[in-house]
Amino acid sequence: MASNVILGSSSTNPYVTTFRISQNSSDFTPFVLYPASNNTVWIVTIKQGNIVGNVAEPSKAQIVNFTIGAGGKPIVTPVITLVEAIPSDIVYDHNLTRVWFLENNSLAYYKSTTPGNMTVELTFTGGSPQYMTIDNKERIWITLLGTNQIVEYDPIGKTLVNSYSAPVANASLQGVTTGPDGTIWFAETTAKRIGHIIPCLTGSCNVTDYGPPPSIEITFPIQLAVDRGGVVWFTDHGRGQFGSFNPSTGEWRVFGIGYCSESYNPDCPVGLPNALSLDSNGMIWFSEHFAGRVAKYDPAAGSLTEYLVPTTTIPYIWWMRPGPGNLVWFTAFGLGDVGYVNASLPVPIAISAGVETVKVEQGATQDIIASITDQSGGPVYLGVSTNGHDAPFGSPPLLYGSAIPRGIEPPPNTITAAFRVSAAWTADLGERYVTLTAYNANVAVNAFVTVNVTRTSVPYVTLGFASSIGVGSFALYVFSQPKNSQKDQDRRKEATKTDQR
Numbered sequence: 001m002a003s004n005v006i007l008g009s010s011s012t013n014p015y016v017t018t019f020r021i022s023q024n025s026s027d028f029t030p031f032v033l034y035p036a037s038n039n040t041v042w043i044v045t046i047k048q049g050n051i052v053g054n055v056a057e058p059s060k061a062q063i064v065n066f067t068i069g070a071g072g073k074p075i076v077t078p079v080i081t082l083v084e085a086i087p088s089d090i091v092y093d094h095n096l097t098r099v100w101f102l103e104n105n106s107l108a109y110y111k112s113t114t115p116g117n118m119t120v121e122l123t124f125t126g127g128s129p130q131y132m133t134i135d136n137k138e139r140i141w142i143t144l145l146g147t148n149q150i151v152e153y154d155p156i157g158k159t160l161v162n163s164y165s166a167p168v169a170n171a172s173l174q175g176v177t178t179g180p181d182g183t184i185w186f187a188e189t190t191a192k193r194i195g196h197i198i199p200c201l202t203g204s205c206n207v208t209d210y211g212p213p214p215s216i217e218i219t220f221p222i223q224l225a226v227d228r229g230g231v232v233w234f235t236d237h238g239r240g241q242f243g244s245f246n247p248s249t250g251e252w253r254v255f256g257i258g259y260c261s262e263s264y265n266p267d268c269p270v271g272l273p274n275a276l277s278l279d280s281n282g283m284i285w286f287s288e289h290f291a292g293r294v295a296k297y298d299p300a301a302g303s304l305t306e307y308l309v310p311t312t313t314i315p316y317i318w319w320m321r322p323g324p325g326n327l328v329w330f331t332a333f334g335l336g337d338v339g340y341v342n343a344s345l346p347v348p349i350a351i352s353a354g355v356e357t358v359k360v361e362q363g364a365t366q367d368i369i370a371s372i373t374d375q376s377g378g379p380v381y382l383g384v385s386t387n388g389h390d391a392p393f394g395s396p397p398l399l400y401g402s403a404i405p406r407g408i409e410p411p412p413n414t415i416t417a418a419f420r421v422s423a424a425w426t427a428d429l430g431e432r433y434v435t436l437t438a439y440n441a442n443v444a445v446n447a448f449v450t451v452n453v454t455r456t457s458v459p460y461v462t463l464g465f466a467s468s469i470g471v472g473s474f475a476l477y478v479f480s481q482p483k484n485s486q487k488d489q490d491r492r493k494e495a496t497k498t499d500q501r
Helices: 485-493
Strands: 016-020 029-035 040-047 059-067 071-074 080-082 090-093 098-103 106-111 119-123 129-134 140-144 149-154 159-165 173-178 184-188 193-198 206-210 221-226 232-236 241-246 251-256 273-278 284-288 293-298 303-308 317-323 327-332 337-342 349-352 358-361 365-374 381-386 399-402 414-423 430-439 443-454 466-471 474-479
Touching: 029 090, 029 327, 029 337, 040 090, 059 098, 090 129, 098 129, 106 129, 140 173, 140 184, 149 173, 184 221, 193 221, 232 273, 241 273, 251 430, 273 317, 284 317, 293 317, 293 327, 349 430, 349 443, 358 365, 358 414, 365 430, 365 443, 381 399, 381 414, 399 430, 414 443
Parallel strands: 029 317, 129 173, 173 221, 221 273, 358 443
Antiparallel strands: 016 337, 029 040, 040 059, 059 071, 059 080, 090 098, 098 106, 106 119, 129 140, 140 149, 149 159, 173 184, 184 193, 193 206, 221 232, 232 241, 241 251, 273 284, 284 293, 293 303, 303 443, 317 327, 327 337, 349 365, 365 414, 381 430, 399 414, 430 443, 466 474
């Protein structure tokens, strides 16, 4: 990497600003980051090893300081040679002015106020450290994949305070976070559970974990955060969904991410939410790795907003973290970019579908009426998505829907539209959320509707038909379709949709 990378923005989305870090495929690529201020972020950039002359070269990494207007500057010399694993996490500690990162089975840091080389603080032989968090006592908590433990380290006293074994063997420990009460939560990924530690000074601390009921299916919980009310939020990286667990009530919920058009990104339907954090306003932010979007969930309003990253190829939004100034930073290693979402800008689209539960019989179809408001003056499209269980990738869906808007210039007022949701004969009975999406070339807004699948009262076969709903100069044409018909919609929209790449 050069000492300075591109200084300006390469973005065309008014909500999203991006900066080029990798100039070509042989450069170091941005992987994870941590905002230090409203214009500076610390970035781990990586470069995969190659075979040169029948000799395997190891992977490498750099720690880069990127400042808006000044570009990026590698600050660790020489380049870190990776023997064990790529640096999977980075945290800037404002109190100690240290940039902490995990590499080569070690916890290391760079002191930003004293330029120089990195310092290896602690090594976990065979530990394979994954992610870390800093609690209100300046203790660093780290998940160790190799030993199935969570360790608590005091960098001020240079003491390994304690280590805690996960309740489930070989749980594939990943994300870790601190709750408002000072307790620690962590993801047991392959166990499909969420763990909880009440810190203590003995070796017999209270370590418990929780799993969802049979009606809630999660496949790969990876990152998590705890809101002010103590609710634990998590991303399910195995499917296109995110969810929450309330320890006080025992309630689990999962939500499918918003509909994502394959005309934007062919990997959109896979989704794969990954990094997750809360901002200072209590909003839940997460990255959609394959979908290539940065998402914000408002738990008070129950609404999801997703920001599309301008792209000409699959962006792969791996990491995301809110920072000062209402900027939410992310890495797009598929583009070689870092960037931010300006969360201060108002979103011109809104969607509302009420709070009543909608009953859909097995093998039948039901319309869901929604109100859509658009102030952007451009085309708005509609879509439907469900959670990972009801729409398993590569298999026939159990619950699905579709909507085809043909209006291009909606008036700046509220429009009533219908979303048609169908349940397969084999759909599981019971309640779950369905996601209704309204989107343009820059942003998608989503409403969640509770759908209760019930047994059919009379055996019958529903034939497809078409209907139209017209309001003013804007018309939506909605009809029932088989499971993958939305792909055809995306292709037909190519001719009229504003170019988002």
